[in-house]
Amino acid sequence: MSRILVIHGPNLNLLGIREPEYYGDESLEQINYRLIQKAGEFGYELIARQSNAEHELIEFVQNAINESIEYIVINPAAFTHTSVAVRDALAASRIPFIEVHLSNIYRREEFRRHSFFSDIAQGVISGLGAVGYELALQAAIQHLESTSSASWAMDLRKIRKLIEIFNASHLGEMEIRDGDESIRLTRAAAAISSEPTVPLPTVEAVPSSSIDDVEDKDSFPIQSPMVGTFYAATAPQDSPLVAVGDKVSVGQPICFIEAMKIFNEIESDESGTIVSVLKDDGDPVEFGEALFLLREWLTRLSSPIGVKLHFESCVPAEIWGLLRLLFIQKLTEKQNM
Numbered sequence: 001m002s003r004i005l006v007i008h009g010p011n012l013n014l015l016g017i018r019e020p021e022y023y024g025d026e027s028l029e030q031i032n033y034r035l036i037q038k039a040g041e042f043g044y045e046l047i048a049r050q051s052n053a054e055h056e057l058i059e060f061v062q063n064a065i066n067e068s069i070e071y072i073v074i075n076p077a078a079f080t081h082t083s084v085a086v087r088d089a090l091a092a093s094r095i096p097f098i099e100v101h102l103s104n105i106y107r108r109e110e111f112r113r114h115s116f117f118s119d120i121a122q123g124v125i126s127g128l129g130a131v132g133y134e135l136a137l138q139a140a141i142q143h144l145e146s147t148s149s150a151s152w153a154m155d156l157r158k159i160r161k162l163i164e165i166f167n168a169s170h171l172g173e174m175e176i177r178d179g180d181e182s183i184r185l186t187r188a189a190a191a192i193s194s195e196p197t198v199p200l201p202t203v204e205a206v207p208s209s210s211i212d213d214v215e216d217k218d219s220f221p222i223q224s225p226m227v228g229t230f231y232a233a234t235a236p237q238d239s240p241l242v243a244v245g246d247k248v249s250v251g252q253p254i255c256f257i258e259a260m261k262i263f264n265e266i267e268s269d270e271s272g273t274i275v276s277v278l279k280d281d282g283d284p285v286e287f288g289e290a291l292f293l294l295r296e297w298l299t300r301l302s303s304p305i306g307v308k309l310h311f312e313s314c315v316p317a318e319i320w321g322l323l324r325l326l327f328i329q330k331l332t333e334k335q336n337m
């Protein structure tokens, strides 16, 4: 998911109570909440940060590179008029940004009329109140959509969304057109078939009955994150949280480990199908010791996938690979429901 960072400078934590005639009566939390919702609707992750300290604003910008931030919306507040250092951080990051001000800085005191940011910003919005942030977000999304779609017009984000809609629906077929391109999903009893201009990579489907025949090299462990005593369930009469043949996802509770009289729920840090439970109730476990063996979902597909892909445009081979994985993941999840 693409990420957008919103940075609020000093005193903006006081929004709602601070000079409402300039800055409105909405709190920063309310503004951020709306921005996060709106970004989410478009398939973007929005991260909002505020600080009263110049060096922290600089760190937000510097860290943005490692955090894969693709766009920044910033209200540098009072640092707008003073901070060469924050400006330099933005210039160094090369991440495109929009400068936002709630008040119209050109209608206020003389010293607010100069900004150290405007000449390197993609755009400046000043004087429209909190709406200015939303307009900036809209422009940011538009910019990201247009740059990411340059290489492939109908991008993966849209396809992912389409798969979600299709999976949630009871439709047998769905087709979306985007200019010259179209994607059609058809629920069918047959295995994947396609009419692409490049051949669809084959999916290695293995009957589920062959799980037990799996060679060791195909399996990988879920390791214990602590020292303690293993339990498959909280009480002996309860069924275990997971058993051989179950599919588990990252974050799914899989067992308990009792340590110092506390029952800790252990979550899987892997996704896959359980092929072996290595511990019995009451067994001592060491840190890092294998508790379960898993196999990847992919190699365990037991039935034909039942979706027909049809592309009218030329799709690069690597996109086929990604699409194949996306479909298999979605459909495997669905088969499990």
Ligand code: DQA
Pocket (backbone or CB within 6 Å): 010, 011, 012, 075, 076, 077, 078, 079, 080, 100, 101, 102, 103, 104, 105, 112
């Ligand atoms: C501000 C304008 C700045 O001059 C002022 O110091 C702020 C907020 C605005 O949003 O209008 O703190 O950036």
